[in-house]
Amino acid sequence: MRAALTVTGLALAACMLGCEAGTDVSGTWKLRDTHGYQATLTMSQIGTTVTGRLEGYGYSVPLSGTCIGNTLRIGVQGEGHDIRLTATVSGDSMQGTVSDAATGRVTSFTGTRTGGKASYLY
Numbered sequence: 001m002r003a004a005l006t007v008t009g010l011a012l013a014a015c016m017l018g019c020e021a022g023t024d025v026s027g028t029w030k031l032r033d034t035h036g037y038q039a040t041l042t043m044s045q046i047g048t049t050v051t052g053r054l055e056g057y058g059y060s061v062p063l064s065g066t067c068i069g070n071t072l073r074i075g076v077q078g079e080g081h082d083i084r085l086t087a088t089v090s091g092d093s094m095q096g097t098v099s100d101a102a103t104g105r106v107t108s109f110t111g112t113r114t115g116g117k118a119s120y121l122y
Contacts, residue, residue, distance in 0.1 A: 023070045023089045025050060028115030033098065033107045041111070043074075050074060054083070072096070087111065 029041040039056025041063070050065045054076050065074030070090065076083040080102060087096030092113035099106040 022048065023067055023072075025067045025072055025089055025094075025113075027113045029094065029111045030114050031056070031098075031109050031111040033109040035107060041074075042115075085109075 024045055025043050026045045027043065029043070031039045031041060033039075037057060039054060041052060041054055043050050043052035043063070045051075045067060048066045048068050050063075050067050050072065052063050054061055054063050059078065059081075061076050061078035063074045063076045065072065065085075067073075067089065070088055072085070072087045072089050072094065074085045076085070082101035083098060084101065085096065085098045087094040087109075094111040095109070097106055097108055
């Protein structure tokens with residue numbers, strides 16, 4: 001029984017460390033949507049939790065979300081908007097969609113990490 005628990009515990013620990021190691025999105029990212037608008041994401045990540053700031057589209061607001069595997073999902077609320085961003089991240093690039101619940105607009109974008117990985121939280 002003890003051996004079975006030890007093996008199970010080791011397997012669980014290994015899975016927690018490696019199964020969803022995922023992508024670290026910390027740093028500064030420049031985004032450009034299909035309409036030519038540009039924005040800057042500055043993010044910090046601990047585990048799968050992402051926090052930071054979105055600057056662009058005429059405002060600067062805090063953001064929060066998750067990055068699980070290589071899928072980034074963040075939300076931004078403020079300035080009368082409820083923005084949802086979903087992206088697939090590969091190294092220092094990402095692509096995805098951004099939607100604004102207030103207007104119903106959904107736009108595709110691409111992004112590139114321009115600054116090193118941040119080591120701070122917002």
